[in-house]
Amino acid sequence: MATELKAEELIAPTDEERTVRAGWRTIGPGLLLIVLAVTGLYAASDLPGRRGFAFGPGTMPSLLSAALLVLGIAAVVEGFFRGRIVLPASIMPVAIVSAAGAIFIVAVNYVGLAVATCLTTAIVAGYYLRTRYVALAAVVVTSIVAFVLLEAVRLLSS
Numbered sequence: 001m002a003t004e005l006k007a008e009e010l011i012a013p014t015d016e017e018r019t020v021r022a023g024w025r026t027i028g029p030g031l032l033l034i035v036l037a038v039t040g041l042y043a044a045s046d047l048p049g050r051r052g053f054a055f056g057p058g059t060m061p062s063l064l065s066a067a068l069l070v071l072g073i074a075a076v077v078e079g080f081f082r083g084r085i086v087l088p089a090s091i092m093p094v095a096i097v098s099a100a101g102a103i104f105i106v107a108v109n110y111v112g113l114a115v116a117t118c119l120t121t122a123i124v125a126g127y128y129l130r131t132r133y134v135a136l137a138a139v140v141v142t143s144i145v146a147f148v149l150l151e152a153v154r155l156l157s158s
Helices: 028-043 059-081 092-111 113-128 133-157
Strands: none
Touching (some): 092 113, 113 133
């Protein structure tokens, strides 16, 4: 026996109903960024090249950690004073990008940087643009370029 839905159950939730109120509940991602930035600054503190114009191995990690710290503070401030709308999320994009990264790590040792980059680009583009015919053409062209580069590497190495 099928149950009939009432009119209230057929109405989609409004933005007000899906909004998480501002406050301590919305600052988690910003705090995570701050913790990562402080960890990065601590890890780079022993590296040389952090003073004045003396660039060295510690310059880039320190600059990136400082930028991450500023973004984390901005995210905490925004999360505390503004609410956010909770949207439905899917795990599939995260899985595709993670799989493409893992495939890149494995493939770069065997086929080289150029082919591994083409392969991972084709994987991500194939998923994100899967509903368009142009995307299919882009994936095919990227795969052909990867194959040609792989064959060129084989010919040059033999």
